[in-house]
Amino acid sequence: FTLNEINDQGTIIEKTFFAVDNLSFEALNPGTILLFTGCGTSYYLAHSAAKYYQKITGRPAAAVPASELILCPDEVLAKDAVYRIAVISRSGTTSEAVEAVNKVRDRKNVSVMAVTCNEDSPLCISCDEAIVLSHVNEKSVVMTQSFSAMLYALQLYAAHNANDPAAWNELKALPGKMKEALNLSEKVKNFSESIEWENVIYLGSGIYNGIAKEATLKLKEMTQTVCESYCSLEFRHGPISIAGNKTAVILIGSSSTLKYDLPLLEDCRKLGAEVYYLGPVLSSEDREKVTESFVLPNGAADHHLVLAMPYVQKIAYYRACLLGLNPDLPKNLTQVVHI
Numbered sequence: 001f002t003l004n005e006i007n008d009q010g011t012i013i014e015k016t017f018f019a020v021d022n023l024s025f026e027a028l029n030p031g032t033i034l035l036f037t038g039c040g041t042s043y044y045l046a047h048s049a050a051k052y053y054q055k056i057t058g059r060p061a062a063a064v065p066a067s068e069l070i071l072c073p074d075e076v077l078a079k080d081a082v083y084r085i086a087v088i089s090r091s092g093t094t095s096e097a098v099e100a101v102n103k104v105r106d107r108k109n110v111s112v113m114a115v116t117c118n119e120d121s122p123l124c125i126s127c128d129e130a131i132v133l134s135h136v137n138e139k140s141v142v143m144t145q146s147f148s149a150m151l152y153a154l155q156l157y158a159a160h161n162a163n164d165p166a167a168w169n170e171l172k173a174l175p176g177k178m179k180e181a182l183n184l185s186e187k188v189k190n191f192s193e194s195i196e197w198e199n200v201i202y203l204g205s206g207i208y209n210g211i212a213k214e215a216t217l218k219l220k221e222m223t224q225t226v227c228e229s230y231c232s233l234e235f236r237h238g239p240i241s242i243a244g245n246k247t248a249v250i251l252i253g254s255s256s257t258l259k260y261d262l263p264l265l266e267d268c269r270k271l272g273a274e275v276y277y278l279g280p281v282l283s284s285e286d287r288e289k290v291t292e293s294f295v296l297p298n299g300a301a302d303h304h305l306v307l308a309m310p311y312v313q314k315i316a317y318y319r320a321c322l323l324g325l326n327p328d329l330p331k332n333l334t335q336v337v338h339i
């Protein structure tokens, strides 16, 4: 299922636009903190969703694993603040996500919104509002198109709350660009099948940090490769000691931070690592600074961060095939975690 679900993301993103466009949302007080939460992939999605929401609306947002709301709610939720908690879960049945809602929804400073692909789930039933993407019906254990669709839906939600037609229009262009990205991302196959690397580091800052985290998780889930992710410049402060032969460093970047990020890649290269760039097109001078660049479709902007997903998902998928692993049957994992 996995490759089909990756390759179907153009259609899924298109349907997601219409699904969200048809919804109406409760207006939020500008002081309300949007707290995004989930488990695993859905938690990494929460990272990028929170950064994007804050950037577009100018309102406070953060991300926290659902388990932290269960284990230490008073360290997460301040008594004097007002929260809208967006609980993200493909299945809507992950027990930590459901229990987190039950634990905090009776607080008078908290309201809860479900973001899920399962309309009939306990999560939907226990929340005040929901974004339901019933057209996403993923069979695979690993989440691919559901990540892209739920992140995109939350970006549309952010543009709606910001009352920002320019952002909305940029987002509206995503489905077409996604179809292009699915073709361009085939270029990662050579990289995936290389025997030059054994360990991978994904770097991404701001809205791209959640993408870098999820890229790492995909590779771990499908191939059990040793891999880590960092906010890009954090890598110099200690973790760089693992850069060397057999390490691939992949920056998921934005044009606006290249003047900081490319010197870091050059430093990693001097230490023996192979360095890769995934983002909007580079100048010919900058292209020389990396081993290879995986270029997003023309006109890709920060609004279109979801376009990086087919590339990182295919890196994991093709690597699994090279190693003789079945991406549909990842080791030690089930589609839903119940505790």
Ligand code: F1P
Binding pocket: 038, 039, 040, 041, 042, 088, 089, 090, 091, 092, 093, 094, 097, 141, 142, 143, 221, 333, 334, 335, 336, 337
């Ligand atoms: C979240 C999740 C996945 C992970 C694994 C188990 O599920 O933790 O991220 O890949 O397969 O489930 P959900 O709450 O989004 O349904």
